Amino acid sequence: MAISTSTPQDGAPGTAPPAGTGTGGDGQRRRTLLHRLDVRGAPYAFVAPFFVVFAAFSFYPLIYTSWISLHRVELSTLNLMEWVGFDNYTALWDDERFWNALLNTFTIGVLSTVPQLLMALGLAHMLNYRLRGSTFFRVAALTPYATSVGAAALVFTMLFERDFGMINWMLSLFGVDNIDWENNKWAAQTAISSIVIWRWTGYNALLYLAAMQAIPRDRYEAAAIDGASRWQQFLKVTVPGIRSTIVFTIVLSTIGATQLFGEPLIFGQGPNGITGGADNQYQTLGLLLYEEGWKNYQMGRAATVAWAMFLLLIVVFIVQRVVKRVLARKA
Amino acid sequence: MYKFRRKLRTRVVAAVSAVSALGLVVGCGGSSDGGTGGGKKDGKVTITMGLFGVMGFKETGLLDKYMKENPNVVIKADVAGDEQTYYTALQTHLAAGSGLKDIQGIEIGRAKELSDTQKDKFVDLAGVAGTDHFLPWKQSQVTTADKKVIGLGTDIGPMAVCYRKDLFEQAGLPTDRDEVAKLWEGDWSKYVDAGKRFKQKSKDDKVAFMDSSSGLFNAMIYGNSQQFYDKEGELIYATNPVVKDAWKLASEAATSDLTAKLRQFQPGWDPGLANSTFASTVCPAWMLAHISEKAGPKNKGKWDVAKAPKGANWGGAFLGVMEKSPVKKEAQELVAWLTAPEQQAYIFKKLGNLPSSQTALEMPEVVNAKSDYFSGAPIGQIFAAAAQEIPDEQVLGRKDGTIKDIFSQGLTLIEAQNKSPKEAWETSDKRIEKAAG
Numbered sequence: 001m002a003i004s005t006s007t008p009q010d011g012a013p014g015t016a017p018p019a020g021t022g023t024g025g026d027g028q029r030r031r032t033l034l035h036r037l038d039v040r041g042a043p044y045a046f047v048a049p050f051f052v053v054f055a056a057f058s059f060y061p062l063i064y065t066s067w068i069s070l071h072r073v074e075l076s077t078l079n080l081m082e083w084v085g086f087d088n089y090t091a092l093w094d095d096e097r098f099w100n101a102l103l104n105t106f107t108i109g110v111l112s113t114v115p116q117l118l119m120a121l122g123l124a125h126m127l128n129y130r131l132r133g134s135t136f137f138r139v140a141a142l143t144p145y146a147t148s149v150g151a152a153a154l155v156f157t158m159l160f161e162r163d164f165g166m167i168n169w170m171l172s173l174f175g176v177d178n179i180d181w182e183n184n185k186w187a188a189q190t191a192i193s194s195i196v197i198w199r200w201t202g203y204n205a206l207l208y209l210a211a212m213q214a215i216p217r218d219r220y221e222a223a224a225i226d227g228a229s230r231w232q233q234f235l236k237v238t239v240p241g242i243r244s245t246i247v248f249t250i251v252l253s254t255i256g257a258t259q260l261f262g263e264p265l266i267f268g269q270g271p272n273g274i275t276g277g278a279d280n281q282y283q284t285l286g287l288l289l290y291e292e293g294w295k296n297y298q299m300g301r302a303a304t305v306a307w308a309m310f311l312l313l314i315v316v317f318i319v320q321r322v323v324k325r326v327l328a329r330k331a
Numbered sequence: 332m333y334k335f336r337r338k339l340r341t342r343v344v345a346a347v348s349a350v351s352a353l354g355l356v357v358g359c360g361g362s363s364d365g366g367t368g369g370g371k372k373d374g375k376v377t378i379t380m381g382l383f384g385v386m387g388f389k390e391t392g393l394l395d396k397y398m399k400e401n402p403n404v405v406i407k408a409d410v411a412g413d414e415q416t417y418y419t420a421l422q423t424h425l426a427a428g429s430g431l432k433d434i435q436g437i438e439i440g441r442a443k444e445l446s447d448t449q450k451d452k453f454v455d456l457a458g459v460a461g462t463d464h465f466l467p468w469k470q471s472q473v474t475t476a477d478k479k480v481i482g483l484g485t486d487i488g489p490m491a492v493c494y495r496k497d498l499f500e501q502a503g504l505p506t507d508r509d510e511v512a513k514l515w516e517g518d519w520s521k522y523v524d525a526g527k528r529f530k531q532k533s534k535d536d537k538v539a540f541m542d543s544s545s546g547l548f549n550a551m552i553y554g555n556s557q558q559f560y561d562k563e564g565e566l567i568y569a570t571n572p573v574v575k576d577a578w579k580l581a582s583e584a585a586t587s588d589l590t591a592k593l594r595q596f597q598p599g600w601d602p603g604l605a606n607s608t609f610a611s612t613v614c615p616a617w618m619l620a621h622i623s624e625k626a627g628p629k630n631k632g633k634w635d636v637a638k639a640p641k642g643a644n645w646g647g648a649f650l651g652v653m654e655k656s657p658v659k660k661e662a663q664e665l666v667a668w669l670t671a672p673e674q675q676a677y678i679f680k681k682l683g684n685l686p687s688s689q690t691a692l693e694m695p696e697v698v699n700a701k702s703d704y705f706s707g708a709p710i711g712q713i714f715a716a717a718a719q720e721i722p723d724e725q726v727l728g729r730k731d732g733t734i735k736d737i738f739s740q741g742l743t744l745i746e747a748q749n750k751s752p753k754e755a756w757e758t759s760d761k762r763i764e765k766a767a768g
């Protein structure tokens with residue numbers, strides 16, 4: 001650059017202009033290049049931090065987990081890895097505990113999600129009326145969500161205690177014999193679901209409430225003029241009006257249900273929590289992973305469960321897409 | 332493999348720190364040099380300890396006492412409440428080679444695993460001066476095949492039977508501790524027979540004879556030199572007559588409705604103690620503190636302690652010094668002091684953890700110790716006598732703790748879920764194969 005700018009003085013006049021245009025074109029090209037880099041590249045630079053963190057704390061563990069899952073490794077001797085190929089996966093496929101845990105995850109998921117969302121819908125509908133102290137009720141509905149899983153699960157565990165629990169005491173007033181909540185499969189699953197329901201109903205209700213308040217008032221008026229009852233208004237105006245929010249909460253609750261871990265772990269307490277009851281009657285996939293990794297100290301098998309859960313989510317995702325496409329084509 | 336991981340990790344760390352240098356991300360600054368936190372500085376020696384549960388050193392002020400006597404020593408002790416959590420962390424630290432303390436506590440159920448797989452990371456304590464006072468079987472639990480000693484013993488858990496005098500009386504059983512001990516002298520099956528008598532005569536059918544069948548199962552197993560493993564480290568639980576007999580008797584107790592269907596140290600057990608839903612429990616020495624606390628002042632004087640049919644040991648711990656420690660010598664001195672007879676006797680007096688030192692067990696303040704809460708029972712004598720009955724050689728296995736838990740769950744299957752003993756055994760067998768295979 002410095003040489004080319006100094007040349008015009010002693011150089012031939014004929015050679016100067018092309019040199020001049022040359023430098024001008026060079027600078028311009030450089031500038032446009034920088035500009036294009038700025039426009040095209042800057043967004044990547046801005047999102048980079050997230051992806052760097054994602055790579056370090058999500059992607060790398062994901063890949064490393066898959067590597068571990070092909071080995072036999074114990075927690076205490078992580079540097080001694082014995083290659084076993086896909087043995088862990090075939091063993092998991094043949095393991096009845098896996099299918100049991102999968103089924104439990106599904107049943108507890110249904111037991112907790114369905115009543116939770118229905119109750120949230122009803123609660124939101126009621127909160128949507130003009131109430132005295134509506135802010136209080138709205139805040140109150142959200143309080144369980146702000147409680148820690150541990151605290152909530154511990155209190156519920158005491159409530160559901162067999163000999164001296166409050167729930168059995170109340171049932172005894174109606175002449176019902178003590179129920180062994182923890183040792184009975186469906187009782188245990190109901191109890192665990194109740195913890196989930198208690199914690200998440202208010203949260204979902206507020207989401208619904210926000211969506212309901214976005215529905216224009218005149219639709220209700222129009223419906224009322226047409227002679228629709230409150231119930232019909234709810235079904236024909238409110239529910240369609242918040243459809244996208246309902247779908248969103250269903251997706252959220254489903255993800256939450258597949259990851260269910262803390263509640264059953266604390267509900268069982270100690271060794272029984274890890275295995276999800278003496279008969280694995282409420283062991284979820286999350287607990288099975290924990291049992292393999294932190295009770296049996298077999299990291300290879302734990303990693304395999306983690307990957308199985310991941311693959312399962314992918315399968316669910318694909319099925320959902322296919323169903324959606326088929327439905328769209330029919331419509 | 333390990334190298335590859337290291338490389339990848341440094342790359343990731345480099346990437347993260349590069350970004351953090353740009354001020355966009357706060358990198359994780361927890362770069363550790365793999366030290367133990369201990370060291371020497373300005374003439375002061377810092378020793379770090381990793382402990383669990385109530386081992387008593389911090390709780391009874393022994394550490395403060397040591398620091399007062401040795402003004403140049405600073406001790407930092409981390410106490411984890413739950414041993415399972417503690418052990419998981421210890422394993423991770425051992426594998427990563429960082430995060431370890433100078434001194435680490437070792438629970439008996441983990442002793443074998445550590446002396447098998449991690450002995451190089453522990454200092455050999457065989458030659459430490461003044462440490463020849465332990466019970467022989469206690470020392471053998473942490474001695475490796477090549478005679479290396481990876482830890483010094485703290486407490487032991489010889490077992491007796493704790494029982495409720497008032498509940499025994501209303502069922503027409505004797506209440507005097509010597510007569511009660513005679514009821515089941517020499518044979519655990521007599522304990523179950525006493526339970527059957529209790530059930531027949533008891534006026535309150537809400538009160539069970541014992542809390543859980545797994546307590547009985549454990550007591551029968553822990554009194555033998557071979558339990559779940561043989562000396563070669565092979566699993567023998569399926570053929571070992573000791574295990575078979577214990578399972579048979581425990582499931583008999585479970586199916587004869589002699590138990591309160593509780594699990595020890597699990598929800599329901601504490602309220603059971605407070606509200607008197609069972610009349611007896613098999614209790615190691617360290618359980619007495621728990622019973623007196625949970626059963627509460629209103630049951631004081633109703634409990635008593637009788638000799639168990641056979642001596643058995645449940646629990647106990649060790650202190651080991653890490654090879655990595657920069658203050659190995661000072662840490663060894665501290666461990667030797669903490670496990671010395673005087674200190675063990677002191678903890679026994681304060682908390683009831685029974686000494687693992689033969690010398691301490693013969694000291695008058697231990698031998699003559701009586702428990703007010705348990706009707707003045709001579710607990711020093713009862714438990715020390717039980718400690719002498721335990722075979723000198725005990726074969727521990729790598730997964731002893733896990734196997735014990737699985738059998739306890741197996742008995743719960745019979746007790747609370749109406750499975751047949753055969754079915755429950757098969758389930759447990761399959762689980763042990765998964766857990767220990």
